[in-house]
Amino acid sequence: MESSSELVPFPLLMTPITSNYRACTIPYRFPSDNPRKPTTTELQWIDLFYSSIPSFKKRAESDTTVADAPAKAQKFAQWYSEILEDLKKDPENHGGPSDCILLCRLREQVLRELGFRDIQKSQEDEENAKAISIFEDVVRLNDAIEDGTRRLENLVKGIFAGNIFDLGSAQLAEVFSRDRMSFLASCQNLVSRPWVFDDLDTFKVKWSKKSWKKAVIFVDNSGADIILGILPFARELLRPGTQVVLAANSLPSINDVTYPELIEFISKWKDGSGKPVAVDTSNLLIANSGNDLPVIDLASVSQELAYLSSDADLIILEGMGCGIETNLYAQFKCDSLKIGMVKHPEVAQFLGGRLYDCVFKYNEVLS
Template identity: 65%
Template sequence: MESSRLQLVRFSLLMDDTDTHTYKPCSIPMRFPSDDPTVPTPTELSWINLLYGGIPSYRKHAENDTTVPDAASRAELFAQRYAKILEDLKKDPASYDDPVDISDEENAKAISLFENVVSLNDAIEDEGKRLENLVRGIFAGNIFDLGSAELAEVFSRDGMSFSTTCENLLPRPWIVDDLDALKMRWSKKSWKKASVVLIFVDNSGADIILGVLPFARELLRRGSQVVLAANDLPSINDVTYSELIEIVSKLKDEEGRLLGVSTSNLLIANSGNGLPVIDLTKVSQELNCLASDVDLVILEGMGRGIETNLHALFKCDSINIAMVKHPQVAEYLGSRLYDCLIKYKEV
């Protein structure tokens, strides 16, 4: 896999464990030291099979690319090569990493819905209810994931209905449900005003545009500085640093505002990452410098907030927020598939 060109360093807001080395990025163990390195573990095998199941969806996206004259033949070639990679991984788990394929279609759809989503949020006068609606919006945006074969197929068949998704989230209590605790502290914490909030973002499309950005806009409106940390390199449909800059540029008006809210305190940072998960001992120096004054860290999405960093300890307040989209993760957590998780840790 292509690696980041940036020099990577340890994230400064991780609790200092130089002596104990207690920080482990992976929340769900894929293998143990006693496992045979030449044989995939049951967990690894389940992920390989999951990726294999996504091939028809990836191939369909590639076939529909009108910018490529021979899209159909290239898509078929991709499907064959990808299948071979996965078969090789079954024989040797250390063989490869998985490839990338993404389009701008979901971004365009989500941008067209942004104003309506924000207007509905702004119309909620009660601060706690507005926060809950924004949180539900993050879950609704996060549900679409090209890395989930089941969700990709549903999206392809039924299209994207953001409001319906918000209404049809699984009922509370969720598998980890600290929403009420967060609501109680929302208006009281030091990060209400003149604070810095760092959000590690996940997917492009509805996730970033209809989920995260309305939430970030609310923080900006309350007087916070917001840093959005995005991947350096593409991975599945994770939003990249350059892509996020373009998205925000399209959403801003001529005065640089997001529907009436100034973006002068909105920063977009390159995390240095190129995976759908993140190891916080390897982040860009730019991000680490921006983190020095952060009051709240938010890890959004299943890869960054559950599969990695669910148990990470920070020097500041933190929130893990994601939807459980894979059966393997649901089994590990003991949750329902498509359950929601919001973990708030106060220091």
């Protein structure tokens, strides 16, 4: 479904938009803080975004769709650096104070103003092709696990392993430029349980009852994340008859999968030669979330997504940006799952976990 221009609050948020809902998980400042002086947390996050500039500049330089890309990439680095320096001098500059949503939005605005629409496209295409090439193997391995609980555990490992492939982390972007990480090896090398949030055992009990009628999944990255992590998981939800809505970004941001890209994936997934899907996909819907950032404020989603979500009984927010840096503590009127990997030291420190720790935060709403 196409997104209309007017955005609305996500209908299943427990708290009214005007009161307690705050998208950002980390408290960047408190009412007692000096409004003209950046807090320690704000400075920490400004520096984090500053450290990502070289990797974004490098991607932009190689964007063949933009004329004079190297010069414009240099201009991006200069402009965005200046904006970050401005925020250090006065938190209220550029629509501040700073948080991860504002810092992401300002970065995207600079890129788009210079004509860059999808600087990760060539990397995404490469990762998508690799993921598609082993999709059938991943599905076969999952299907070979007869025990439903063990199969769920394997699917969850697949989501975490797929979520490692994230070009929004400066450290991981550097890893990708040097080496290609193995999805199957990543599944076996996740940090040990218990994770920083670990409600998997509780989720298993509810999963075994197959009681959800409709699930909405806010998806994250292209490549292994969506193809090898989320699609096999969604496939398992579809098997007992659960309707699944996959919600994707309206515009490219870092390597997040977009609505048009997801439509293309699913059209291939549904193809008669696309075995071993072996599941009825008539209950699978694709929605444009209305979001254009790697994080999401659920106060503003597309009307179409709001409509499709109004009767859902399971909400899944996947990925560090969507389900950890924003919305980790968001409460919903139905069951909710926040799942993703911690890929920034600053987030790990705030949560009291480890770098590359896993978040599996499940909240069940008892009727």
